[in-house]
Amino acid sequence: MNEHLRVTVLGSSNAIPRPKRACSAYLIEGAGRALVADLGSGSLGNLNAYRTADSVDAVLISHMHADHFLDIIPLRYALKYGPRTNDKKVALWLPPGGEDLLHRIVSAFVPESSGDFLGDAFTVGTYDPNESLNVGDLRVRFAPTTHYVPTFALRCECAGASVTYSADTAPSDEVVRLAHESELFFCEATLQRGADDSMPRGHSSACEAGEMARRAGVETLVVTHYPATLDEEGLEAEARAVFAGQVAIADDHARYLA
Numbered sequence: 350m351n352e353h354l355r356v357t358v359l360g361s362s363n364a365i366p367r368p369k370r371a372c373s374a375y376l377i378e379g380a381g382r383a384l385v386a387d388l389g390s391g392s393l394g395n396l397n398a399y400r401t402a403d404s405v406d407a408v409l410i411s412h413m414h415a416d417h418f419l420d421i422i423p424l425r426y427a428l429k430y431g432p433r434t435n436d437k438k439v440a441l442w443l444p445p446g447g448e449d450l451l452h453r454i455v456s457a458f459v460p461e462s463s464g465d466f467l468g469d470a471f472t473v474g475t476y477d478p479n480e481s482l483n484v485g486d487l488r489v490r491f492a493p494t495t496h497y498v499p500t501f502a503l504r505c506e507c508a509g510a511s512v513t514y515s516a517d518t519a520p521s522d523e524v525v526r527l528a529h530e531s532e533l534f535f536c537e538a539t540l541q542r543g544a545d546d547s548m549p550r551g552h553s554s555a556c557e558a559g560e561m562a563r564r565a566g567v568e569t570l571v572v573t574h575y576p577a578t579l580d581e582e583g584l585e586a587e588a589r590a591v592f593a594g595q596v597a598i599a600d601d602h603a604r605y606l607a
């Protein structure tokens with residue numbers, strides 16, 4: 350293994366953060382760059398364990414559910430009020446439609462800001478899910494997932510190493526294709542096996558995460574975005590029953606190399 354990418358889990362909970370477990374966020378580092386995929390509630394504190402806010406090159410948001418983006422707001426405070434080592438703005442890449450939603454949310458805070466609440470700290474942009482996006486030598490590609498709002502899984506590659514993050518999704522052929530032969534596949538498991546998902550479906554179980562990992566032929570499945578009601582041994586057994594590769598259950602601050 351070349352080990353060109355390092356992923357640190359900054360948030361492995363589902364939509365409800367719990368003690369020592371923040372909502373979705375992943376720090377992906379490689380080729381001297383740092384990007385953060387999602388930034389859910391509580392995850393900025395975990396990011397601060399590893400990096401200063403102004404050392405992050407880009408933040409990419411998979412979809413505009415609160416458990417995946419709310420800590421953009423405290424990140425803005427960290428960038429605006431420091432301490433800082435540079436005056437660079439952090440690239441904030443949102444999914445199509447995300448800019449409008451985020452501007453509506455932060456418009457409630459604008460009176461306290463003489464300028465542009467987000468623009469003071471970020472260069473805000475919308476990524477095109479049909480195009481790849483480069484952060485230095487990190488190359489990111491996207492695939493639409495099966496979820497309740499427009500949501501994009503992402504695959505980050507660097508010097509032949511690859512990491513795929515499912516974001517939130519029901520079992521999805523598009524996510525399987527994106528994850529094809531990834532070294533690391535971070536896949537959500539929000540549901541208890543056999544539990545009813547709402548219709549149309551928008552989440553997966555650990556068994557279904559394992560099936561996606563098997564179909565994609567990944568090396569290591571990291572099960573994540575699971576609720577407090579599911580225990581780690583059970584999740585691991587479910588995934589292992591269908592996937593013969595390595596299985597890990599995500600925990601905040603766990604690190605993985607690809």
Ligand SMILES: [Zn+2]
Nearest residue numbers: 364414416517
């Ligand atoms: Zn979620």
Ligand SMILES: [Zn+2]
Nearest residue numbers: 412414496517
């Ligand atoms: Zn969601």
